[in-house]
Amino acid sequence: MIGGGGSTLISEKKKNMNKSTLSSSLKRKENNFFSNTYNRLPSAKYDLPHDDEEIDRNNFHHYMIRAKTGTLFEAPIHEKLREGCIILDVGCGPGTWILEMAAEYPNSSFVGFDIAKIYPQQIKPKNVQFYQANVLEGIKFPEEHFDYVHMRFLILGIPQRSWPSVIDELIRVTKPGGWIELAEPELLSTVLTPNYRRYLTASK
Secondary structure (H helix, E strand, C coil), rough: EEECCCCCCCCEEEECCCHHHHHHHHHHHCCCCCCCCCCCCCCCCCCCCCCCCCHHHHHHHHHHHHHHHHCCCCCCHHHHHCCCCEEECCCCCCCCCCCCCCHHHHEEEEEECCCCCCCCCCCCCCCCEEECCCCHHCCCCCCCCCCEEEEECCCCCCCCCHHHHHHEHHHCCCCEEEEECCCCECHHHHHHCHHHHHHHHHHH
């Protein structure tokens, strides 16, 4: 987590992913077993599928983390959220996190983007906006725009060499004194197929 107020603190929250569901996703991608129902940007290099089963997996991880931690976020911004602020969710997926946050904090405004249109496009709260974009191509907002930036589960979507530039973008769009919260899982080599292990090595 990166916090403002004159000091910087970075701590990546390590969460264990469900090995069987991740392995299933990788195998479906590797063997083209799935129907890619949701259009994603041609430039996107994210190597997991974008189908209903993958949406279910993302939702499972969301509710698993919420059940284990008892919260939707770790940053100390509860009061600011109640008063009203602007939040960005990078790689929002189906939008589950944003939708729950928007319901809990109706005075705040939430923006989420993802490479695939798997988020709600018609029925959504008035304080929520979604759009399609690739974080590797930059964040299409001005400097110091958001009070709180949230990003998680993008370890397979961001090559190792691209992380510094992505972090720079997160910092660029965050207001002074704002917060950036990152949550990425540890991937054990035992859950990866040989082909996918080679892909990860090549992407570094």
